[in-house]
Amino acid sequence: MMNANCAVVKEICPICGQGRLLVAVDDSMRKDFFVLCEDCESEWDSPDTASDMEMATRDKYKFLKYATVEDVVGSLWEKFILNK
Numbered sequence: 001m002m003n004a005n006c007a008v009v010k011e012i013c014p015i016c017g018q019g020r021l022l023v024a025v026d027d028s029m030r031k032d033f034f035v036l037c038e039d040c041e042s043e044w045d046s047p048d049t050a051s052d053m054e055m056a057t058r059d060k061y062k063f064l065k066y067a068t069v070e071d072v073v074g075s076l077w078e079k080f081i082l083n084k
Contacts, residue, residue, distance in 0.1 A: 003038055006066040008082045009047040014056075016040035021050050023072055023081070027064035033077055034061045047080035 003022060010021035019039025026032045035044040042056040049055040069084050078084070 003066055005068050006038075007069045007072045007077075007084075009035055009077075009080045010050055011082065013037040013040060013042060014051055014053050015042040021047075023047075023067040023077060024061070025064045025067050025071070027062040031064070032061075033067060033072070033075070036061075036063065036066075038066075047077060 007023040008020050009023060013019045013021055016037060016039050019037040021035050021044070022038050023033050024036040026034055035047055035050045042058065043061055044050040044055055044057070069081055072078050072081055073084070
């Protein structure tokens with residue numbers, strides 16, 4: 001399985017119904033987290049909004065990498081991780 005060690009926040013994307021929603025890292029100076037569908041590449045600002053289809057965006061963030069569970073541990077996003 002691709003992206004096996006990535007931090008998962010939702011098992012099924014509400015947009016495409018196929019991909020998982022993973023924590024991704026924005027390629028900016030701040031290296032902020034965002035939620036990204038591994039299949040259709042829909043994005044959300046946070047796990048709180050990741051079930052809302054109207055909050056999804058495309059190309060708002062510049063993808064750097066998928067975050068691992070270890071990357072997220074200790075952050076406010078840790079409580080949303082399904083595979084810790």
